C-alpha cells in the first residue's frame with residue numbers, strides 16, 4: 257500500500273494549486289493559436305507561465321488589502337497596526353519569533369511590540385493576517401460574548417488530528433457540542449471530589465520523595481507530578497492505572513550515585529506509554545510552531561505514527577472491553593441508555609461514554625483528549641506552585657500554617673476543608689496568573705467583525721473574515737495597567753486584599769487561566785481539587801522545600817544574561833518553556849525536609 261505522508265500530500269496539493277494557472281494559460285494559448293492561427297512564441301509562453309502565479313498572487317494581495325481598507329472605513333473602523341519586518345512576507349519576524357520561542361523567556365519580544373503598537377497588532381506573516389491580542393475586551397469577545405463567530409478552525413484541526421482526532425479539544429460546531437455534552441455530566445461534584453483516588457497516588461509520590469531525600473539526592477518534582485497525574489488520570493478515566501510512579505524515577509545529571517535499573521515488565525510498559533504519550537504531544541505542538549508549512553517537516557512520514565501506535569495499543573483493549581461489557585449488560589436489560597445526569601457511582605469515563613456511543617473512534621478520541629487536557633496542565637501547575645513555595649519561604653510558612661490549622665498534620669483533607677482554605681486558593685491562583693499553563697491560544701474569526709480600540713481615542717479595529725486571532729493570557733496576566741505596578745511580583749495576597757476589588761472584581765476577564773465562555777475548561781474544579789489535595793499532603797509531610805539548581809542540566813538553566821533583563825525574567829530560577837503547555841525546562845529539582853508529624 258502506498259503511504260502518503262503529510263509532506264507529500266502537502267507538496268502534491270501545492271503543485272496542483274500552483275500548476276492550474278499555467279496549465280490554463282497554455283490551454284488558452286493553444287486554442288487561440290488553433291482558432292485564429294495566432295502562434296504564440298514559446299519563450300513568451302514559458303515566461304508568462306513562470307510569472308503567472310507570482311503576478312496573480314501579487315494582484316490578490318493588493319486587491320484584498322484595498323478591499324479590507326474599504327470595509328474597515330465603511331464600518332467606521334481601522335486596520336490593526338502591523339509589525340514591519342525587513343524580509344519579504346515578514347519572514348524575518350517569523351524566524352525571530354521561532355528563535356525567541358526556543359531560546360527566550362515566554363513572550364520575549366512581544367512586550368516590546370506592545371509598547372510600540374498597543375496590546376493588539378497584526379503580525380501578517382506571508383501576507384496572511386494574524387491579529388494578536390492580549391486585551392481583555394477582545395478575549396472576552398472571542399471566548400464569550402461573540403463566541404459563535406470564532407472557531408479553532410480547519411488548520412488547527414488538521415494539525416492536531418493525528419493525535420487528538422475529533423475529540424472535544426479539537427472540534428468545532430456540532431461535533432464539539434456532541435463531545436462536550438457527552439463528557440460534561442461525568443464531571444459532577446461527587447466524582448471530582450474522589451479524594452480516595454488522589455490519596456493513594458499521593459501516598460506513593462510522597463514515599464518516593466522521602467526515599468530520595470533519605471538517599472541524600474534531589475528529586476525532579478516535575479517528573480514526579482507528571483507520573484502522579486498520569487496514574488490518577490488513567491485510573492479516573494479508564495479504571496486502569498498506568499503505574500508510571502513505579503517505573504523508576506530519574507536521577508540528576510550530577511548524581512553522586514545512580515542505582516542499577518531493574519524494571520518490572522509492568523514498569524517498563526508504563527515508561528513506554530508515558531514516553532510515547534509525551535512524544536505525540538511534542539510533535540503536534542512543534543507542528544503548531546511551524547505554522548501552515550508544518551507538513552514539510554514530515555516529508556518522510558507522520559511523526560506521530562509510532563508513538564500513537566503505543567498509545568493506542570494501551571487504550572484500544574480498554575475501550576473494547578468497555579464496549580463488550582456494555583453490550584452484555586444491554587442484552588440482559590440491566591442497563592438502559594441513561595440520560596445525561598445519570599452517571600453512576602464508581603463509573604469511569606469510558607463506562608459512562610459507552611452508554612452514549614459504541615464507536616471506538618469517538619470513544620478513543622474523547623478519552624485521549626480529556627487525558628491530554630487534564631494531565632500536563634495539573635502536573636505543570638503543581639510544579640510551578642512548588643517552585644514558588646521554594647522561592648518564597650514566607651508564603652510557604654503561611655500556607656503550611658493554614659494547612660496545619662484547618663486540616664492538621666496527618667488527617668486526609670476533604671472537599672469542605674479545601675473550600676475553606678482561602679490562602680491555599682490564593683497561592684494556586686497567583687501561580688496560575690504568572691504561569692498560566694496554556695499561555696498562548698488561538699481562534700479564527702468566521703465573519704468580519706470589529707474589536708473595540710484599546711486606545712479609546714482611536715477607531716475600533718477591523719477583523720476580516722477568516723483572520724487567525726492568537727491571544728495570550730500570559731501577557732494579559734502580567735499587564736501593569738490591569739493588575740497594578742507590582743504585576744510581575746508573586747504575591748498571593750492580591751487575591752485577598754483591596755487589590756482584588758480594585759482590579760479583578762472590576763473586570764473578571766483579566767484572569768483567564770481556564771479560558772471562559774462555552775468552552776471554559778471542563779476540568780477546572782477537578783484541577784483545583786486535585787492540586788489543593790496534593791499541596792496539602794505535601795505541606796503536611798514536609799517542613800521546607802529548596803531548589804537544587806546544580807541538579808538542572810546546564811543547558812536548561814536560565815541564561816546568565818537574564819539577570820540584566822526587566823521584570824520577573826531577571827529573578828527566575830527555572831527556565832519556563834512551552835510545548836502544548838508550559839513547563840520547567842530540565843525539570844524542577846528540589847530537596848525537601850521531612851516534617852516531624854509525631855506531635
Ligand code: HEM
Pocket residue numbers: 424425436625626629630631633634637692693694697769770771774775776777778779780782783
Ligand atoms: C491547572 C489545570 C488546568 C488548566 C490551567 C486548564 C486550562 C484549560 C484551558 C485554558 C482550556 C481551553 C483550551 C482551548 O480552548 O483551546 C481548557 C480546556 C479543557 N480542559 Fe482544562 N485545564 C486544566 C485542567 C484540566 C483537567 C484536570 C481536565 C480534565 C480532567 C481538563 C479538561 C479540559 C477539557 C475537556 C477542555 C476542553 C473544553 C472544550 O473545548 O470545550 N482540564 N483547559
